Amino acid sequence: MKLLVLLLVILAAVWLWQRGRRVPPPGRRAERKALPMVRCHHCGVHLPGSDAVNGRDGAYCSVAHRRESEGA
Structure with missing residues (x-):
């Protein structure tokens, strides 16, 4: 009986170890792309280009x- 319990414990440990080593397939991982960053022409703060306010002289962090x- 002791041998059976020992065998079950070893099998469970091997199963858990193998399960932890698995790498998810490449298609299942969420691919996150980096946003292009721009620098505010006035204060120099970097921000995502989608959040920037465009002007004559370049991109700005706020209106x-x-x-x-720009003196407008």
Whole structure:
């Protein structure tokens, strides 16, 4: 009986060890792409290009900085 319990414990340990070593298939991982970053022409802060406010002289982090820099 002791031998059977020992064998079950060893099999469970091997199963858990193998399960932890598995690598998920490449298609199942969520692919995250980096956003292009731009620098505010007024204060120098870096921010995602999708959040930037575009002006004559470049990209800005806010409308207020665009107004201050361009005088509009």
